Amino acid sequence: MAIAQREPALERLPWTSVLHDWVTTVDHKKIGIMYFLMAVVFLVIGGAEALVMRFQLLRPESKAVSANAFNQMMTMHGTTMIFFAAMPILAGVANYIVPLQIGARDMAFPRLNALGLWVTLFGGILAYFSFATGGAPAIGWFAYAPLTEHTFARGPATDFWILGLLVSGVGSVSGAINLVTTVLTLRCPGMTLRQIPLYTWMAFWANVQILFALPTLTAALTMLLFDRVLGAHFFDAQAGGSPYLWQHLFWFFGHPEVYIIVLPAFGMVSDVIPVFSRKVIFGYEFVAASTVAIAFISFGVWAHHMFAVGMSRTADIFFGAMSLVIAIPTGIKTFNWLATVYGGRWRMAAPMLFSLGFLSMFVIGGLTGIILAVVPLDYQLTDSYFVVGHFHWVIIGGTLMGLFAGVYYWYPKVTGRMYSERLARWQFWLFLIGFLLTFGPMHISGMLGMPRRIYTYPVDRGWALWNQVSSLGALIQAPSYLIFVWNLLISLKNGAPAGDDPWDAWTLEWATTSPPPSYNFERIPIVRSRRPLWDLKHPDDPDWNYE
Amino acid sequence: MAVSVRRDSDEFTLSSDNLVALSPVKVGMLTFLGSEAAFFGTLIMTYVYFLRQTIHGEPNPSQVFRLPTVLAASACLFSSSATIYMAEKALRRNSRQTFLGWWGLTIVLGVLFLLGTMLEWNDLIGRWGLTISRNLFGSTYFTLVGFHALHVTIGVIVMSIVFGLAWRRQITERNETGVEVVSWYWHFVDGVWAVVFTLVYVVGR
Numbered sequence: 001m002a003i004a005q006r007e008p009a010l011e012r013l014p015w016t017s018v019l020h021d022w023v024t025t026v027d028h029k030k031i032g033i034m035y036f037l038m039a040v041v042f043l044v045i046g047g048a049e050a051l052v053m054r055f056q057l058l059r060p061e062s063k064a065v066s067a068n069a070f071n072q073m074m075t076m077h078g079t080t081m082i083f084f085a086a087m088p089i090l091a092g093v094a095n096y097i098v099p100l101q102i103g104a105r106d107m108a109f110p111r112l113n114a115l116g117l118w119v120t121l122f123g124g125i126l127a128y129f130s131f132a133t134g135g136a137p138a139i140g141w142f143a144y145a146p147l148t149e150h151t152f153a154r155g156p157a158t159d160f161w162i163l164g165l166l167v168s169g170v171g172s173v174s175g176a177i178n179l180v181t182t183v184l185t186l187r188c189p190g191m192t193l194r195q196i197p198l199y200t201w202m203a204f205w206a207n208v209q210i211l212f213a214l215p216t217l218t219a220a221l222t223m224l225l226f227d228r229v230l231g232a233h234f235f236d237a238q239a240g241g242s243p244y245l246w247q248h249l250f251w252f253f254g255h256p257e258v259y260i261i262v263l264p265a266f267g268m269v270s271d272v273i274p275v276f277s278r279k280v281i282f283g284y285e286f287v288a289a290s291t292v293a294i295a296f297i298s299f300g301v302w303a304h305h306m307f308a309v310g311m312s313r314t315a316d317i318f319f320g321a322m323s324l325v326i327a328i329p330t331g332i333k334t335f336n337w338l339a340t341v342y343g344g345r346w347r348m349a350a351p352m353l354f355s356l357g358f359l360s361m362f363v364i365g366g367l368t369g370i371i372l373a374v375v376p377l378d379y380q381l382t383d384s385y386f387v388v389g390h391f392h393w394v395i396i397g398g399t400l401m402g403l404f405a406g407v408y409y410w411y412p413k414v415t416g417r418m419y420s421e422r423l424a425r426w427q428f429w430l431f432l433i434g435f436l437l438t439f440g441p442m443h444i445s446g447m448l449g450m451p452r453r454i455y456t457y458p459v460d461r462g463w464a465l466w467n468q469v470s471s472l473g474a475l476i477q478a479p480s481y482l483i484f485v486w487n488l489l490i491s492l493k494n495g496a497p498a499g500d501d502p503w504d505a506w507t508l509e510w511a512t513t514s515p516p517p518s519y520n521f522e523r524i525p526i527v528r529s530r531r532p533l534w535d536l537k538h539p540d541d542p543d544w545n546y547e
Numbered sequence: 548m549a550v551s552v553r554r555d556s557d558e559f560t561l562s563s564d565n566l567v568a569l570s571p572v573k574v575g576m577l578t579f580l581g582s583e584a585a586f587f588g589t590l591i592m593t594y595v596y597f598l599r600q601t602i603h604g605e606p607n608p609s610q611v612f613r614l615p616t617v618l619a620a621s622a623c624l625f626s627s628s629a630t631i632y633m634a635e636k637a638l639r640r641n642s643r644q645t646f647l648g649w650w651g652l653t654i655v656l657g658v659l660f661l662l663g664t665m666l667e668w669n670d671l672i673g674r675w676g677l678t679i680s681r682n683l684f685g686s687t688y689f690t691l692v693g694f695h696a697l698h699v700t701i702g703v704i705v706m707s708i709v710f711g712l713a714w715r716r717q718i719t720e721r722n723e724t725g726v727e728v729v730s731w732y733w734h735f736v737d738g739v740w741a742v743v744f745t746l747v748y749v750v751g752r
Binding site for chain 1: 569570571574575578579581582583585586588589590593596597600604679680682683685686687690694
């Protein structure tokens with residue numbers, strides 16, 4: 001109780017004390033917010049880099065941006081979005097929400113948690129420091145050898161890029177250790193593994209994937225650093241090294257990474273859809289088990305990024321088949337979400353709007369993924385704009401759409417204020433239309449033969465129209481992100497007070513105040529079903545009678 | 548284990564099934580070691596991947612390795628798993644002197660292993676001119692064995708800290724689990740060496 005009395009007083013302290021409080025905090029909620037803010041800054045930077053590329057590709061034979069500058073933008077756009085936007089933003093939400101959902105007072109290792117945040121931020125700064133050395137690396141985000149060897153990547157930019165990713169990797173792994181341990185050991189009394197809220201469950205499995213996928217990248221980056229700094233020969237073909245090995249190692253990390261950033265978004269819509277359809281999730285067990293299946297199978301599909309390299313026929317068939325297999329648990333989830341939506345009493349607030357957007361867009365992205373998993377088709381489409389269209393469709397239409405749903409869902413909990421529904425709708429439609437216009441035509445220009453990663457293209461290929469539509473789409477998308485940020489900021493002041501449980505939801509984070517006190521729960525709750533808050537609200541008809 | 552819980556008018560029993568009793572420190576160490584296993588797994592697979600080339604290089608494994616040094620060093624490391632186990636047993640019996648003895652011996656064995664590595668590297672670099680940049684064998688060998696040696700070094704440092712704490716009678720029931728997970732780390736480093744030893748000095752010659 002002493003803590004509760006001290007907290008309001010904090011706001012009247014001078015700004016230096018407030019800053020000191022945030023910088024030295026080990027509270028999972030403050031750390032989560034800082035992860036989020038850091039990621040939003042990088043999201044805007046990465047988005048600006050994308051706009052530079054779309055500006056250059058607006059016209060054929062454009063001279064607006066040099067080839068080298070274009071390659072730098074392309075490298076930093078991919079690196080930033082994956083490592084410094086998507087991963088930290090998901091780490092931030094997980095940090096904030098997971099302990100609340102499982103009825104814990106903090107993460108298992110609060111200091112390690114703070115370390116993870118600052119180390120991730122430091123990694124981002126290191127990677128961007130490469131600009132100060134005379135230009136960012138121009139190697140692409142997956143940094144294929146031999147482009148990364150000294151001959152082709154002179155100067156220290158690539159070294160800073162490697163160091164940045166190594167350092168932020170330490171942050172990601174420490175965060176994953178923390179989250180996995182928290183979910184396994186700090187659940188409130190009564191909450192069995194089979195009663196974990198689906199968001200927490202999926203964030204948990206994404207972090208299990210981080211534990212085993214990221215060290216491979218760390219090892220590969222270390223070897224690359226040794227190649228560049230100590231003169232080792234891992235990826236140096238002239239001395240017997242193997243550029244091909246880099247591809248294997250990178251994608252052994254890189255493909256689980258796709259699921260690392262999409263599983264938490266799956267989890268967010270799995271929590272949002274039931275609440276906004278006023279129904280229990282359809283087939284909890286299947287949604288939960290398919291998550292585990294995805295987590296495991298995702299470690300067996302990496303070489304589908306490498307069909308065109310010329311692997312053996314056996315390898316082609318195996319990885320093609322596995323890539324089709326992983327569509328099954330993903331499809332199971334889709335049908336579960338649809339069955340939950342079906343026949344529900346919908347409440348079309350922003351979280352539901354974005355969840356439905358997620359459902360429809362992610363299905364399309366998944367289908368183009370199945371096309372790419374078919375080896376002969378992949379031979380034709382690989383490294384074309386079709387691939388660019390595909391993965392932006394799943395990452396933006398999947399991860400980002402789901403993330404927006406989650407952010408609007410939990411914004412009232414985090415701030416104690418409601419966001420502006422009107423601004424959220426503007427954002428949704430601008431975002432959706434811009435998204436469709438940007439990435440839809442990429443499939444067509446790809447099928448027309450436009451390779452990815454080219455800084456310009458000739459007039460006579462028939463690609464110009466599709467590129468112009470893409471650039472127009474980017475122009476429509478851009479303000480939607482600004483509206484999003486504006487909405488989050490302005491609602492801090494103008495939003496109506498949210499109350500503890502504005503959505504009439506069922507999981508534990510809504511059982512405490514908005515925003516929650518630093519100790520989260522006055523009394524640690526005791527749980528007997530998957531919807532503890534429903535049980536509390538309806539003592540006459542608790543869930544445990546049906547589970 | 549069963550605990551009765553009263554909440555409002557409703558009473559139910561928490562069985563051991565739904566009462567979570569895992570220790571965060573232990574689970575944290577296990578997950579950390581899991582990610583370490585993935586890290587070493589990558590280095591080991593890389594070593595295997597290049598083996599077909601490295602055994603034909605100049606210099607190559609069968610030329611340069613002097614088994615007596617390696618065997619002696621490995622014997623030190625392998626036996627240190629036994630000594631740390633004895634130390635742990637002593638800790639559970641609360642006999643501080645025995646604990647300090649076995650724990651100290653473990654540190655000494657770890658240092659001896661590192662000395663062995665030092666002698667070997669001295670030989671490789673000085674006599675054979677084998678460095679990380681000499682050829683692919685040098686690159687893979689020094690990276691794999693070097694990262695293992697780094698982990699042994701970290702282990703020795705952490706164990707020395709624990710030794711200091713025990714010396715000053717600051718190992719209590721509250722932080723005993725910490726000592727236990729340090730020993731897990733040490734067993735892990737030992738286990739990695741079993742794989743590296745087999746791969747580098749037995750299979751890979």
